[in-house]
Amino acid sequence: MSEQYEVVIIGGGAAGLNAALVLGRSKRNVLVLDENKARNNVTKASHGYLTRDGVKPEEFKGIGISEINAYPSVTYKESKVTSLYKEEGLFHIQGDERHYTAKRVIVATGMKDSLPNIKGIHDVYGTTVFHCPYCDGWERREEPLAVFGNDPGLMDYVKLIYNWSQDLIVFTNGPAQISEDEKKDLKLHSVKLIEEPLRELVSVNGDLKEVIGASGEVYDRSGGFILDTSEAQSFPLHEYFDIEFTEMGGYYTKEGCETLVEGLYVIGDSRHGFSGLLKAASEGYELAVALNHELAVNEWGKRG
Ligand SMILES: Cc1cc2nc3c(=O)[nH]c(=O)nc-3n(C[C@H](O)[C@H](O)[C@H](O)COP(=O)(O)OP(=O)(O)OC[C@H]3O[C@@H](n4cnc5c(N)ncnc54)[C@H](O)[C@@H]3O)c2cc1C
Known part of the structure; x- marks a missing residue:
């Protein structure tokens, strides 16, 4: 049995959570699947995000999750996505224990760092x-x-x-x-x-x-x-779809964050290599606005 959503968001960092927030406020049925292993978890404090300067990464995330949980059409699950494919216009997403489907998938899975080989x-x-x-x-x-x-x-x-x-x-x-x-x-x-x-x-x-x-x-x-933390994608989207990398190691998308696969979007660090929290969140916001607009216009057409 699979659960069906309008949008599945893979990754619940600043990018994914902000997309979920705006989609939830737009009454969209959204699932966030998040392994909860952001690359900045190693730090004691995050900086440069207005109103949250100096906040601990886990506190930032905790606030984000409690904010999206206020919207009944949004579900957050701590779960690692282990496979993703598209069949007859529908994406199939495998989480830790369950299978999900959606017409739109947002990948917001960020990057992971590999430090130089120096003892200590x-x-x-x-x-x-x-x-x-x-x-x-x-x-x-x-x-x-x-x-x-x-x-x-x-x-x-x-x-x-x-x-x-x-x-x-x-x-x-x-x-x-x-x-x-x-x-x-x-x-x-x-x-x-x-x-x-x-x-x-x-x-x-x-x-x-x-x-x-x-x-x-x-x-x-x-x-x-x-200088070089040899960052790499956390989620191997390129193994599931034919997606190119940018010079910065991000996944290539068109303007508006959609990949060349219809309905598949990439935001945040996964798109840029390193976006910072504010850009990641703002990209989540912008994409959610664009997606909801498109869905609303489609629905209007069907009801007329
Ligand atoms: C040491 C360090 C310090 C930093 N300090 C700052 C700072 O002070 N200010 C600032 O603006 N930026 C800072 N950054 C950068 C910032 O952390 C990133 O730019 C930001 O977190 C990107 O947000 P994101 O949502 O794209 O990805 P992330 O925050 O990395 O979130 C991605 C989420 O996706 C999840 N995920 C990955 N794979 C899967 C999968 N298969 N299934 C389900 N979920 C998955 C991850 O576990 C994670 O929870 C710092 C980075 C580092 C490494």
Whole structure:
């Protein structure tokens, strides 16, 4: 037996929950299936979302779930989606224990990060070492910071982090992939470059204390930023449908968030690689408005 909904939303982060909120307020019969493992769960606080600056991720989510639960046509279930296919115009969605169908599916499953292979990095990621300076740069301002990274975006990233602290050491964990002129540029800005492989990061209760090189050299640092967290899609939509990736690792959609599969939409981090909470939520809002409008116009046509 399958349960039928007008819209099934896979993923209950800022993007999926905001879509559910607006669809619920539009009296739409909506199911949210959410594994509840958002990528920012590692942090103690989220920033930059007006009225929620500094809120814990689980508190943000708790408020979201209680708000959508106020609308009787919305159902939230903690459940991992394990398969998705379309047959005769209807999507079939398999949750942990049940099977669901809907004419429209919104994928809002976000991304997952893989940190560089440096001993001790998992102990500090989300507490004193981060990826996004707009999310966590203010809390680390003027501190002695480490920048970890070694890909073509490195110089640009260093210039950005320098905005929050000028006491920077760049660790490339191997020969730096930047030009001699760029090395000189770092020196000119008193930014140290350490190319030797790293042995480990030493921390106490998540607070970074030292970065130790393979030679045993110790660098005192109290926080840092990681350029590349090798993010990947949390939900393998591309295994179920022929969907291309964007340069940022997001799923390609047309304007309006619909993929090339009719009725299948992608919003939030899954679409952008990294959208931030506010953009994810606003995309959920915008898509819900567009979907409800389309449904309302269709229904009007059928009743006339
Ligand atoms: C360390 C860190 C700190 C951050 N700090 C900030 C910050 O301060 N401010 C800010 O604006 N942004 C911050 N971000 C970015 C922010 O977390 C994301 O941009 C935002 O969460 C994206 O929202 P989303 O709804 O697209 O995805 P998510 O919030 O990741 O939600 C996706 C949901 O889908 C679920 N899901 C995945 N696969 C399945 C499946 N198969 N079945 C069912 N459910 C599934 C997940 O478990 C999750 O609950 C931070 C990110 C990180 C990594």
